[in-house]
Amino acid sequence: xxxxxxxxxxxxxxxxxxxxxxxxxxxxxxxxxxxxxxxxxxxxxxxxxxxxxxxxxxxxxxxxxxxxxxxxxxxxxxxxxxxxxxxxxxxxxxxxxxxxxxxxxxxxxxxxxxxxxxxxxxxxxxxxxxxxxxxxxxxxxxxxxxxxxxxxxxxxxxxxxxxxxxxxxxxxxxxxxxxxxxxxxxxxxxxxxxxxxxxxxxxxxxxxxxxxxxxxxxxxxxxxxxxxxxxxxxxxxxxxxxxxxxxxxxxxxxxxxxxxxxxxxxxxxxxxxxxxxxxxxxxxxxxxxxxxxxxxxxxxxxxxxxxxxxxxxxxxxxxxxxxxxxxxxxxxxxxxxxxxxxxxxxxxxxxxxxxxxxxxxxxxxxxxxxxxxxxxxxxxxxxxxxxxxxxxxxxxxxxxxxxxxxxxxxxxxxxxxxxxxxxxxxxxxxxxxxxxxxxxxxxxxxxxx
Numbered sequence: 001x002x003x004x005x006x007x008x009x010x011x012x013x014x015x016x017x018x019x020x021x022x023x024x025x026x027x028x029x030x031x032x033x034x035x036x037x038x039x040x041x042x043x044x045x046x047x048x049x050x051x052x053x054x055x056x057x058x059x060x061x062x063x064x065x066x067x068x069x070x071x072x073x074x075x076x077x078x079x080x081x082x083x084x085x086x087x088x089x090x091x092x093x094x095x096x097x098x099x100x101x102x103x104x105x106x107x108x109x110x111x112x113x114x115x116x117x118x119x120x121x122x123x124x125x126x127x128x129x130x131x132x133x134x135x136x137x138x139x140x141x142x143x144x145x146x147x148x149x150x151x152x153x154x155x156x157x158x159x160x161x162x163x164x165x166x167x168x169x170x171x172x173x174x175x176x177x178x179x180x181x182x183x184x185x186x187x188x189x190x191x192x193x194x195x196x197x198x199x200x201x202x203x204x205x206x207x208x209x210x211x212x213x214x215x216x217x218x219x220x221x222x223x224x225x226x227x228x229x230x231x232x233x234x235x236x237x238x239x240x241x242x243x244x245x246x247x248x249x250x251x252x253x254x255x256x257x258x259x260x261x262x263x264x265x266x267x268x269x270x271x272x273x274x275x276x277x278x279x280x281x282x283x284x285x286x287x288x289x290x291x292x293x294x295x296x297x298x299x300x301x302x303x304x305x306x307x308x309x310x311x312x313x314x315x316x317x318x319x320x321x322x323x324x325x326x327x328x329x330x331x332x333x334x335x336x337x338x339x340x341x342x343x344x345x346x347x348x349x350x351x352x353x354x355x356x357x358x359x360x361x362x363x364x365x366x367x368x369x370x371x372x373x374x375x376x377x378x379x380x381x382x383x384x385x386x387x388x389x390x391x392x393x394x395x396x397x398x399x400x401x402x403x404x405x406x407x408x409x410x411x412x413x414x415x416x417x418x419x420x421x422x423x424x425x426x427x428x429x430x431x432x433x434x435x436x437x438x439x440x441x442x443x444x445x446x447x448x449x
Contacts, residue, residue, distance in 0.1 A: 003185075003186065003213045003214060003215035003235055004213065005098055005185070005213060005215070006053075006098075006186075006215050006235065006236070006276060006312060007276060007312075007369050007370055008052070008363070008369060009052060009053040009098060009312050010050055010051045010052055010053065010307075010312075010313055010314075010315075010359050010362065010363070011051060011053045011054070011055050011100075011278075011312065011313070011314035011315070012046045012049065012051035012053070012054050012055070012314070012315050012317065013054075013055045013057070013280070013283060013284075013314050013315065013316045013317060014039065014042075014054065014055070014056050014057060014317045015057040015066075015284040015317065015335075015336045016035075016036060016039070016056055016057055016058075016059055016066075016079055017057070017058070017065065017066050017076070017078065017079065017336070018284070018333075018335075018336030018337060018338060019038070019039070019317055019318075019336075019337075019338060019339050020035035020036060020038050020039070020079060020338065021035065021038075021338035022035055022076070022078035022079060023078055024064060024065075024333075025063065025064050026061070026062060026063055026064065026070070026076065026077065026078055026111075028061075028070070028077075028111065030077060030078075031077070032075075032077040032078075032079075032080055032081050032084075033077070033078060033079075033080065034079075034080035034081070034084045035078065035079050035080060036059070036075075036079045036080045036084045036085060036088050037080065037084065037088070039088055040088065040091060041341055042317075042341055043091065043092065043095060043097075045341055046097075047095060047097075048356065049315065049320060049352065049355060049356055049359060050355070050356055050358075050359025050360055050362075050363065051097075051315060051359070052096060052097060052098065052363075053097060053098040053099070053100065053185075054092055054097050054098070054099050054100070055100045055101075055102075055188055055314065056099065056100070056101055056102070057102050057284060058076075058102045058104060058190075059075055059076060059079055059085055059101060059102070060072055060073075060074065060075060060076060061074045061075070061076045061077065062076055062109055062111075063109040063110065063111045063156070064109075064156075065332075066102070066104075067102075067104050067107075067157070067190060068107075068108065068109025068110070068111070068156055068157055069104050069108045069109055069112060070108070070109050070111040070112050070113070071112075071113065072170070072171070072174035072177075073174060073177060082181065085182060086181060086182055089182045089183060089184065090183075093183060098185040098186070098215075099182075099183075099184050099185055099186075100184065100185060100186040100187060100188055100215065100217070101178060101182075101184050101186075101187055101188070102187070102188055102190055103175070103187035103188065103189045103190065104190040104191075105160065105162065105171050105189065105190070105195065105199075106151060106159065106160065106162075106190060106191040106192075106194050106195050107150070107151040107157040107158055107159045107160060107191070108157070108158050108160060109156065109157065109158070110142065110155075110156055110158060112158065114127040114130050114131075115127070115130075115131065115158050118130075118131065118134070118146070119144055122136065122145055122146070123136055129161060129164050129166075130160060130161055130164055130166065130167050131148050131149070131158055131159065131160060131161055132148065132149040132159040132160070132161050133147075133148060133149040133159075134146050134147070134148050135147045135148070140155060141155050142155060151191060151194060152194075159194075162195060162196065162199045163196075168199070168202065172202075172203070172206045175187070175203070175206065175207060175210075176206075176210060179207070179210045179211055179214070180210070185211070185213070185214065185215060186214055186215030186216060186217065186235075187207075187214075187215075187216055187217070188217050188218075188219065188278075189203075189216065189217065189218040189219060189234070190219050191219055192218025192219050192220050192228055192234070192237065193218070193219070193220040193221055193222065193223055193228070195218075197227055197228055197233055200216065200218065200228060200233040200234050201232050201233050203216065204216060204232065204233055204234070215235050215236075216233075216234045216235050216236075217234060217235060217236040217237065217238070217278050218234045218236075218237045218238070219237070219238050220237040220238055220240070221238070221240045222240070224271075225237045225239075225272055225275065225277065226271065226272070226275070229275050229277075235276075236275060236276055236277055236278050236312065237275075237277060237278065238277070238278050238280070239265075239277035239278060239279045239280070239311055241261050241265070242258065242261050242262065242265070242277075242279055242309070242311070243279070243280055243281070243282075243286070245257045245258035245260075245261045245262075246258060246281055246289070246302055246305060246306060247281070247289050247292040247293060247302065248292075250293060250295070250298040250301065250302055250400055251292060251293055251294060251298075253380050253381050253400065254380055255378055255379065255380060255381065255382065255383040255398070255400065256378060256380070258305070258383070259375055259378045259383055259385075262309055262310065262373060262375070262385070263373075263375055265277070265310070266309075266310040266373040267373060267374065267375065268374065270373070273310075273372075273373070276310070276311055276312050276370075277310075277311040277312070278311065278312050278314060279306055279309065279311040279312060279313050279314065280306075280313075280314040280316065281302060281303065281306055281315075281316070281319065282316050282319055282335075283314075283316050284316070284332065284335055284336055285327075285332065285335070286327070286335070287325065287326045287327060287335070288316075288318075288319055288323055288324050288325040288326070288335065289302065289319060290319070290322040290323060290324045290347065290348070291324040291325060291326045296322065296347075296348060297402070297440075297441040298400055298441065299322055299348060299351055300351070300354050300441050300442060300443075301398050301399070301400045301441060301442065301443055303351070303354065303355050303358060304354075304358055304396075304398060304421075304442070304443040305383075305396075305398060305443075306358075307355075307358035307359065307361070307362050307368070308358070308362070308368050308387065308394075308396045308443075308445060309373075309385075310371075310373050310387075313362070315355065317339065318337070318339055318343065320351060320352045320355050321343060321346045321347060321348060321349070321351060321352060322346075322347045322348030322351045323337075323343070323347060324347065325337065357421060358421075361420050361421050361445055364420070365392070365394060365420060365445070365447065366389055366391070366392055367387040367388055367389050367392040367393065367394040367447075368387055368394060368445075370389060371386075371387035371388045371389045371392070371393075371394065372386075372387065372388050372389070373385060373386070373387060374386045374388070376395065376409055376411075377397075377407050377408065377409060381399065381400040381401040381405070382397075382398065382399050382400070382401070382405050382407050382438070383397075383398045383400075384396065384397040384398070384407050384409060392447065392448070393413065393414055393447070393448040394420075394445060394446065394447050394448070395409070395412075395417065395436075395444075395445075395446040395448075396443060396444070396445055396446075397436055397438050397443060397444045397446070398438070398443045399438035399439065399440060399441070399442060399443065400441065401440055401441075402440050402441065403440050404437060404438065404439055404440055405437070405438055405440075406435050406436065406437050406438075407435070407436050407437075407438055408433070408434075408435050409429070409433065409434045409435070409436065410432060410433050411432050412429040412432050412433065412434050413432070413448075414429065414448035414449075415428060415429050415430075416428055416429075416448070416449050417429075417446035417447060417448055417449065418446065418447055418449050419444050419445065419446055419447075420445050420446075420447045421443065421444060421445040422444060426449075427444075427446055
């Protein structure tokens with residue numbers, strides 16, 4: 001992986017149009033309002049949490065939610081100007097943050113300038129070839145004199161023809177502009193599983209010409225992540241398989257589910273053991289994890305697992321307090337609220353400090369960042385695994401039960417351990433065996449000494 005910095009990354013994910021309280025729709029006439037400046041006040045909070053990388057959701061001019069781009073070269077007027085974003089990212093970089101933006105390249109909004117040229121000029125437009133499956137023999141649901149392909153059937157999201165050289169050049173010029181103007185460190189590629197992998201091969205070649213350690217991560221919900229993430233294309237993808245396992249293994253009191261996924265991905269024969277996938281408990285598209293759990297105490301073991309399992313952990317803004325929020329059939333607004341710092345209501349005030357502790361241990365424990373993975377014990381509400389490099393071995397023991405549990409371990413290669421999370425003494429193994437008590441709804445992170 002060329003972007004070695006991602007091995008040490010803990011991401012904080014912000015959806016700016018939501019957090020900053022922007023209007024839901026862009027009138028394309030109002031003067032810009034520097035709502036992004038609200039985020040300056042969040043930087044101490046993010047640093048104190050332990051994050052060292054920030055993923056900013058869509059920030060460029062769009063019609064509504066940011067994923068319906070109208071202009072790749074200008075910051076959305078609801079958030080400010082290019083200078084607003086430049087100053088904000090400049091402060092983030094001064095503090096040592098890596099900064100990743102959304103790259104929305106699969107589709108654009110209907111207000112995208114080239115699509116509007118097709119609407120106005122019809123078949124005479126020079127941009128007809130920029131969009132997929134234009135058909136001037138039918139009308140679109142919007143009453144256009146043609147139909148076109150929308151992403152997943154959504155006609156407000158017009159699919160770009162990424163095989164078109166002019167389209168690629170326009171997008172790559174935008175990426176060059178973002179790197180040179182805002183000094184970003186990477187992109188999260190929206191709807192990557194709807195894009196031909198060859199596009200990402202060309203994008204990788206382009207970005208690495210401008211920044212050798214530029215990080216590319218694709219949103220992939222289903223499929224084999226290796227089709228997109230490999231030595232020639234993306235560095236990583238979203239890990240939706242483990243996203244689901246993180247909450248449902250707690251909800252169903254069934255650690256076998258997440259254990260199976262981790263072994264399939266990262267075990268000795270794991271298909272993704274050479275990848276650092278992007279792990280998350282929730283994001284701007286799915287229910288807040290607190291809304292998926294029936295027992296709030298499981299937030300602690302869930303986040304403990306997020307920070308110790310293979311991959312790169314990410315925290316979605318507000319979820320460090322256990323905020324809830326569910327999507328509906330017609331709206332994601334509850335997932336993307338405007339927030340003040342601190343929020344008016346903090347459902348789980350101790351969760352923030354717990355995540356800080358998890359982040360601190362991860363930062364100071366190389367085996368948790370890049371170590372090999374091996375399952376050590378599994379039961380319905382208890383789970384233990386090993387993370388190891390040639391220099392360091394760590395055992396992670398989780399107990400999701402309401403009662404203290406004793407986890408038996410066999411084949412332990414070291415005789416003495418210290419709990420680097422709880423700092424409450426030493427633990428010993430004899431003849432490769434150990435029995436470790438783990439408090440209810442909590443975990444131990446044992447480092448061999």
